[in-house]
Amino acid sequence: MTTNLLDYDLEGLVAFCEQLGEKRFRATQLFRWIHQKGASDFEQMTDLAKSLREKLKTSACIQGPKVVSRHESTDGTIKWLFDVGAGDVIETVFIPEADRGTLCISSQAGCAVGCRFCSTGHQGFSRNLTTGEIVSQLWFAEHFLREHLARKNRQDRVISNVVMMGMGEPLQNYAQLLPALKVMLDDHAYGLSRRRVTVSTSGVVPMMDRLGKDCPVALAVSLHAPNDALRDNLVPLNKKYPIEELLEACTRYQAAAPRDFITFEYCMLDGVNDQPEHARQLVSLMQTHAARGLSCKFNLIPFNPFPASGLKRSEMQQVAAFAKILMDAGIVTTIRKTRGDDIDAACGQLAGDVQDRTSVDRRMAAQRQGMLGGIKVVVLKGLSQ
Numbered sequence: 108m109t110t111n112l113l114d115y116d117l118e119g120l121v122a123f124c125e126q127l128g129e130k131r132f133r134a135t136q137l138f139r140w141i142h143q144k145g146a147s148d149f150e151q152m153t154d155l156a157k158s159l160r161e162k163l164k165t166s167a168c169i170q171g172p173k174v175v176s177r178h179e180s181t182d183g184t185i186k187w188l189f190d191v192g193a194g195d196v197i198e199t200v201f202i203p204e205a206d207r208g209t210l211c212i213s214s215q216a217g218c219a220v221g222c223r224f225c226s227t228g229h230q231g232f233s234r235n236l237t238t239g240e241i242v243s244q245l246w247f248a249e250h251f252l253r254e255h256l257a258r259k260n261r262q263d264r265v266i267s268n269v270v271m272m273g274m275g276e277p278l279q280n281y282a283q284l285l286p287a288l289k290v291m292l293d294d295h296a297y298g299l300s301r302r303r304v305t306v307s308t309s310g311v312v313p314m315m316d317r318l319g320k321d322c323p324v325a326l327a328v329s330l331h332a333p334n335d336a337l338r339d340n341l342v343p344l345n346k347k348y349p350i351e352e353l354l355e356a357c358t359r360y361q362a363a364a365p366r367d368f369i370t371f372e373y374c375m376l377d378g379v380n381d382q383p384e385h386a387r388q389l390v391s392l393m394q395t396h397a398a399r400g401l402s403c404k405f406n407l408i409p410f411n412p413f414p415a416s417g418l419k420r421s422e423m424q425q426v427a428a429f430a431k432i433l434m435d436a437g438i439v440t441t442i443r444k445t446r447g448d449d450i451d452a453a454c455g456q457l458a459g460d461v462q463d464r465t466s467v468d469r470r471m472a473a474q475r476q477g478m479l480g481g482i483k484v485v486v487l488k489g490l491s492q
């Protein structure tokens with residue numbers, strides 16, 4: 108049984124190398140080879156002593172994710188499905204924009220929180236991802252995209268931001284998440300600043316406090332409702348950690364956060380949480396907490412419909428009217444652009460399809476013809492890097 112070195116942050120790798128009788132600086136060299144150069148073969152690591160390379164070959168491996176498929180949207184969004192064994196698949200999405208490239212990473216196979224508007228939530232929880240499975244999504248995408256862009260003669264930095272907003276509730280997988288965040292931030296690996304790594308949570312209050320002490324990266328909170336009655340229904344975790352407790356935790360977090368505001372995500376659901384009255388309740392809620400020191404920014408998200416939800420996307424006019432009420436009250440508000448609509452890039456949609464055999468068969472038939480509703484789909488079954 109060999110150890111997958113993607114499971115380690117630098118301190119973990121130092122401890123592993125010490126067991127092999129190697130010094131700290133060797134671990135740093137190895138760490139750079141893995142994360143900065145994307146090496147997966149110890150023979151590539153020519154500045155490591157041959158004796159160390161031999162030891163590594165027998166005791167360790169660098170095992171990236173198994174790619175099920177890659178879907179490229181006409182807007183440049185790329186979505187990968189990765190096989191993590193036992194029938195579970197996870198999703199990773201790259202979203203290019205003019206001034207940044209954002210990678211959206213999964214933290215669990217499925218999710219136990221069960222938000223009503225979320226396709227992943229409808230699939231239920233399967234298991235926590237390991238640190239290596241979290242990190243390997245970045246490792247794979249970074250080196251894939253570098254090659255991809257090199258072929259197009261582009262030199263720009265590929266992934267400038269990471270958001271833990273894929274499948275799963277990251278703060279319900281804290282032990283595996285923390286070393287993964289450390290790898291993202293480490294200058295010997297990806298060197299991302301804390302402002303550019305965002306953990307998105309549905310509100311696991313005790314772990315928000317832990318994150319604020321251990322590794323205060325940027326925080327996004329999935330709010331989605333202005334009162335407990337509605338939020339209990341949309342985000343069941345609210346019954347355990349209601350809005351007041353959640354906002355107090357946000358205020359505590361802000362003291363350590365790398366940005367001077369907390370981002371609140373609000374998925375706009377037609378006739379459910381998108382009425383002017385809801386916006387006015389939000390304003391009142393935020394004004395109360397602003398007086399206690401909380402600064403916020405709102406991100407209104409168009410809902411990506413999926414049949415089992417029974418919910419509909421709010422009309423754009425409704426979203427704009429909602430945003431205006433918040434902005435008139437001085438709350439910074441953005442409306443998220445939908446990206447990758449043509450490849451079902453909404454969290455959990457493709458993975459849900461993979462678990463639905465009927466749908467898979469239909470998709471595979473379409474893929475054999477090379478096209479899916481005008482979308483190019485690249486199937487890389489069983490390929491691992």
Ligand code: SF4
Pocket residue numbers: 218219220221222225226227228229273274275276309329454
């Ligand atoms: S929105 Fe996030 S926390 Fe809620 S069910 Fe989906 S993955 Fe889980």
